[in-house]
Amino acid sequence: MGSGCFMDEPFEIICNSSFNPPRPFLAAHTSKEVIEVSLEQHYVRIFRTFVTQNCYDSHSGQGSIYSSHSSNYTPFTFSATLNKFIAIGCDILAYISADDSENYTAGCVSLCPTTIPDVNSSSSSCSGLGCCRTSIPKGIYFYNLYIHSINTNERTWSSESCSVAFLAAQDFSDFNKFLSINNKELHNQKYPVVLDWGVGNGTCEESRKNKNSSTYACGDANTYCIDSDSGSGYNCNCSQGFHGNPYLPSGCQDIDECKDPNIKRNCHSAATCINTEGSYYCACPSGYHGDGIKLGKGCLPVPDKRSLPLAVVVPLGIGIAMVLITLFGFGLWGYATVKRRKQIKLKQTYFKKNGGLLLERQISSCEGSGRVESTKIFVEEELERATDNFNENRILGKGGFGTVYKGMLSDGKIVAIKKSKEVDENQVDQFINELMILSQINHRNIVKLLGCCLETEVPLLVYEFISNGTLSNHLHDEHYLPSLSWEMRLRIAVQIAGALAYLHSAASIPIFHRDIKPSNILMDEKYNPKVSDLGYQDQFPLIKLT
Missing domain, CATH: 1.20.5 (Single alpha-helices involved in coiled-coils or other helix-helix interfaces)
Incomplete structure (x- = not known):
């Protein structure tokens, strides 16, 4: 921005003081205002004002236009990665071709249903509805633009008969500005364009041969050369760990990485960040060793000799x-x-409290009578194994009486284990007497009591397992299908009556159930009923029934 402050004349930038504040322009083309210069990505961003316009003549049916454009001089080419070819208008075919159209031609079509839409809206996105855009070839400094009207025989829109096409930066989005002005103001509308640039006429390899000559552009040892991918020549960059202007002598200065908090955090908490030429390292304090890196070896105390x-x-x-x-x-x-x-x-203690000694005496007194051959006193460990430590997944049901678990004994037999909530210590003798009576019941329509466990806080009763639900389930629950036929219901009623008759008349001590209901009648797989819930019922001597 001063006398001689440029590499070659095409790179010269001047200040136009007629603006407040002054604005930078390319000296070779004072109409090209400079917006941005990137040394790292090798481009200059400028404002342009010229567009190609085509206005459809409905009387003659004509609507085509052609124009040529150029960056006017090397070393600038139109950036293929940062620019797009844009066409705005209704029912047009627009395309761009390089100077040698045989190598590259690209275009797009913009249509309108009735009138040109708001092409700035997010729903449009310049994707073919009133506006379209496409990529351009790499490394061009001269191109041709063409606009042709299409659908001329079936025009459905009645306004905006003019269309425009131009080359602009890919982030440009103010498309409507070209449709809301008259033709006189059209060419005063600014839009950004990105120009790539390179230096010299040869490649990096050719330029390195002349590295000691004044024609080599890269400034010093802290730079490196890359071939330009957008045209002839090459570009210079600062080496890793340096920043600045690689085209100036000593223009690439060391970056102090230790001033960057993100890099400094890489060092171990006990280490110190030390900047070096083009790099840095983490130094451990005296008395410590290691690489000083937080995610490396860190800093470890030196062993005491x-x-x-x-x-x-x-x-x-x-x-x-x-x-x-x-x-x-x-x-x-x-x-x-x-x-x-x-x-x-x-x-x-539990065994004694729950009447275990009384039960053992009664079993011992009845040995040889054959009445208690199936009665068994289980140990707690066997029932814990059978129920997987009384796992909740083994629960068959809960009620005021307690909880019933499904279990499998060591011999593979499936049983139902009833765990009561509590037992009245004053009624332990009655409980043991009832247990002895119930264990002697042997009827095919009455649930069999197999034994008990008295080593726990509350007694555990072990019954045979009946797998087909209750009579109440089969009478009232829809998912217990098929429903019971009248013949089956009559048979079940007869079997239940037979079981009650057995309890009343055939048991050693008559037993009155007093709570017969469908939910207390279990069903086996063959739909045979099993009367259950006999525990803690009233027993009466036979003479009291008359």
Whole structure:
């Protein structure tokens, strides 16, 4: 921005002081206002005002236009990555071709249903409805634009008969500005265009041969050369760890990475970031060693030379560890032994409280009579294994009486285990007497009591498992299909009556159920009823029934 402050005349930029504040322009073309210059990406962004316009003549039916455009001089070419060819209007075919049209031609079509829409709206996106755009070839400094009217025989719109086409930066989106002005103001509308640039006429390899000559553009050892991908010549960049202007002598200066908080955080908390020419490293403080990198080896204390030798420390550490492990093992064994003794004592207490001693005496007194051959006293561990420690997934039902679990004994037999909520200690004798009576019931239509467990806080009763739900389910639940026929219902009623007759008349002590209802009648797989819920019922001597 001063006398001689440019590499070649095409790169000269001047200040136009007629604006406030002054604006930069290309000296070779004072109408080209400079918006941005990028040394890293090798482009200059400028404002242009010239567009190609085509107005359809409905009387003559003509509507075609052609124009040529140029960056006017090297080393500038129109950027293929940062520009787009744009056409705005109704029912037009617009296309762009390079100077050698045999190598590249691209275009797009813009249509309108009735009138040109708001091409700035997000729904349009310049994708063919009143506006279209497409890519351009790489490395061109001269191009031709063409606009042709189409659908001339079936025009459906009545306004906006003029259309425009131009080359603009790909982020340009103010398309409507070209449709809301008259023709005189059209060529005063500014839009951005991006020009790529390169220096020299040869490649990097050719230029390196003349590196010591004044024609080599890259400034010093802290630069590197890359061939231009948009035209002839090459570009210079600062090497990694440097920034600045690579075209000036000593123009690439070292970057102090340690001033960047993001880079500084790479160092370990105990390390110090040290800047070097083109790089940096993390230094550990005195008394520490390592690479200083947070995600690397970090900073570790230097071992004290006065400490014991490794040959002594390792065996000593192993010996101490073995002693601690042995002591810990003895502690666990002692704890487990004490705990096991407490559990045994607690089980004995529960067994006595729940009438276990009375049950054993009654079983012993009845041995040889054949009446209690199927009665069994289960231990708690067997029922825990059978129910997977009374897992909630094994629950068959809950009620005021307690919870019923499904289990499988060690012999593979499936059983139902009833866990009561509580037992009145004052009625333990009555509970044991009833248990003895119920265990002697043997009828095919009465659920069989297999045994009990008295080692738990509340007794556990073990029954045979009946798998087909209750009579209430089959009478009232829709998903228990098929429904019971009248013949089956009559048979079930007769079987239930037979079971009740057995309880009233055939049992050693008559038993009155007093709660016969469908939900207390279980059904097996062959739809045979099983009377259940006999626990804690009233027993009467036979003479009291008359």
